[in-house]
Amino acid sequence: MDFTGKVAVVTGGASGMGYAMAERFLTDGAKVVIADIEQSALDRAVEQLSTRGEVIGVRTDVSSEVSVQALADATIERFGAVHIVCNNAGVETGGTFGAIEARSWRWVMDVNFFGVLNGCRVFLPLLEQQPEAHIVNTASVAAFNTGTATMTPYATSKFAVLALSESLEIELSARNATVHVHLLAPGPVKTRMIEAERNKPQDVHVSAEPERVAQMETLAKITAESGMDPSDVASMVHDAIQNDDFFILTHPDHALQGIRKRLQWMETGEAPAPRVAGT
Helix, strand or coil, X not given: CCCXXXXXXXXXXXXXXXXXXXXXHHHCCCEEEEEECCHHHHHHHHHHHCCCCCEEEEECCCCCHHHHHHHHHHHHHHHCCCCEEEECCCCCCCCCHHHCCHHHHHHXXXXXXXXXXXXXXXXXXXXXCCCXXXXXXXXXXXXXXXXXXXXXXXXXXXHHHHHHHHHHHHHHHHCCCCEEEEEEECCCECCCHHHHHHHCCCCCCCCCCHHHHHHHHHHHHHHHHHCECHHHHHHHHHHHHHHCCCEEECCHHHHHHHHHHHHHHHHHCCCCXXXXXXX
């Protein structure tokens, strides 16, 4: 794909990987729409990115199909088309299983899974109007790994994104569609995901369980010490679109380790040990 003049939509685009993707698309000559739930962060991102090219920001709650439809409408009104959609917005909260309230589960699933589903459902008809178009769905290395203490809702939502993305790509490929799906499954990346609860609804409870606090501290340390730079992830997304690669694995060893552990579990019946977030 020649990105010059193409239109890319990136949710969760005001920071982290989403911001880096938007920046890379602009550098490559595309026009960009960034969507985010945080208006102040969105405004700052648009101001910073506008020096690189044509960009607009649209405050969007990806858990709402109405809000995502408004994002699509704003994109078409401004640029007349869309060629790339990155369903990247994500959140995380958790605790030990019995302590996780239903509202916390709903928040994580609404943003991480239904946000991706809404993006695919709303934008696919628009993307199919193009001779070539791409959907990039952000999952996580957690889509291949279970058993990370206190992060069950997050892993569950990312497993769902994996299943949705694989199923959609298989269907589109079978009918030789012009739209290609890609699954971004990052491991530790220097983003604000560890601070995801900053955007939680008021009725979502934040766990203060020692196990949860320790897990988040460990994840923050791993991310700070060895996390990948978001710009490197953006380059991988760019290359995957160019090469039509489905899987975008920032830490392939982590993903393959999870698959192998599951296979061993299936073959031996012995459940794997709990894992540490970010490994």
